Amino acid sequence: KAGVTQTPRYLIKTRGQQVTLSCSPISGHRSVSWYQQTPGQGLQFLFEYFSETQRNKGNFPGRFSGRQFSNSRSEMNVSTLELGDSALYLCASSPSTGEQTQYFGPGTRLLVL
Amino acid sequence: DQQVKQNSPSLSVQEGRISILNCDYTNSMFDYFLWYKKYPAEGPTFLISISSIKDKNEDGRFTVFLNKSAKHLSLHIVPSQPGDSAVYFCAASKPGSSNTGKLIFGQGTTLQVKP
Numbered sequence: 001k002a003g004v005t006q007t008p009r010y011l012i013k014t015r016g017q018q019v020t021l022s023c024s025p026i027s028g029h030r031s032v033s034w035y036q037q038t039p040g041q042g043l044q045f046l047f048e049y050f051s052e053t054q055r056n057k058g059n060f061p062g063r064f065s066g067r068q069f070s071n072s073r074s075e076m077n078v079s080t081l082e083l084g085d086s087a088l089y090l091c092a093s094s095p096s097t098g099e100q101t102q103y104f105g106p107g108t109r110l111l112v113l
Numbered sequence: 114d115q116q117v118k119q120n121s122p123s124l125s126v127q128e129g130r131i132s133i134l135n136c137d138y139t140n141s142m143f144d145y146f147l148w149y150k151k152y153p154a155e156g157p158t159f160l161i162s163i164s165s166i167k168d169k170n171e172d173g174r175f176t177v178f179l180n181k182s183a184k185h186l187s188l189h190i191v192p193s194q195p196g197d198s199a200v201y202f203c204a205a206s207k208p209g210s211s212n213t214g215k216l217i218f219g220q221g222t223t224l225q226v227k228p
Contacts, residue, residue, distance in 0.1 A: 033214040048214025100145040104156035
């Protein structure tokens, strides 16, 4: 079974721009969670989507948003990029919401200049 | 506040010996704990997990021990191999609809296994 895939793998943007990252979960998995990893804050939860609905949200500003499609693929969007948004963005999938073991993709490395 | 802590940033062991990675947590509501391994430029790879109703779980060379009274868990790798060299993250989750899909991670411990 193919793992979680994320595109693009690397991205360079400038301050003020917006960015959209994509995640395809493991086949059959319907829950997708997003995390931000930075050297200072570590891995932090952004949000979870299940059945095209946001089920949970972490402590991030409204500039961070996401959505999920009927095929369980998910996108996250960051608007008005700031330098501090430079991070590794990780997507993880699990069979269903409430399933506690998550399987991660390779991540998208975002650099904001 | 850091609810999951890995107090050792790094650990170095000799090939063939035991590696013991430690993790402490502060929230007694956590009911599920996981260990992930991460290589540079890759996402975390799930290793092993344990429910709070157990105190030990084994999978091949990996064993996780949970001490609920001490709010402490540890990952034992026996025997350690050079390919185990990576960053290891401890993670925890809480039950309830307001916690769904959310893992809380420690800061990670870099393990180096020397040949």
